[in-house]
Amino acid sequence: VVDRMLPGLSGVDLCRAYRATGGSAPLLFLTARDTTADVVEGLDAGADDYLVKPFAFVELCARVRTLLRRSPGPTGARLATGPLVLDPAEHRAWCDGVELELTAKELELLHLLMKRSGSIVTRDALAGRLWDLETEPASNALEVHVSSLRRKLGDHGTLVRTVRGIGYTLREAPR
Missing domain, CATH: 1.10.10.10 (Winged helix-like DNA-binding domain superfamily/Winged helix DNA-binding domain)
Known part of the structure; x- marks a missing residue:
């Protein structure tokens, strides 16, 4: 779970860098930035989901469960x-x-x-x-x-x- 507005760093830049190094864990942006352009930028940067504040905690939990369920897990495991x-x-x-x-x-x-x-x-x-x-x-x-x-x-x-x-x-x- 990543905020788009991190101190001294953009969450979008962090997401891009993580994906560029081969990171494959699910990423969810949790942010107050709510325009369509913000959502598209976050998803295009490599996020798997995007949730705007304020949010219901049960929704956040459901989205995290969904991302974990879809996550491929360790790639080397037979x-x-x-x-x-x-x-x-x-x-x-x-x-x-x-x-x-x-x-x-x-x-x-x-x-x-x-x-x-x-x-x-x-x-x-x-x-x-x-x-x-x-x-x-x-x-x-x-x-x-x-x-x-x-x-x-x-x-x-x-x-x-x-x-x-x-x-x-x-x-x-x-x-």
């Missing part, structure tokens, strides 16, 4: 769920020890599902991570990527389960 193993740092995934040939979107989709294995990941959460705000994916783009991922998982494609009207979940073992 993830394993059932027969699946994913190495985010290497951009590689395996199923039953056999390396999968996944596109970047399929790999990211698998990563998002594996991070929340056993939990439902909403369509909006997946789309928000797979496509940036300026990209308008086709209405069925997510379904196409899920279908392709399932096909590439072969017999283990049933691990990716559709939760109708909500999103998807990754199970540890097929039923």
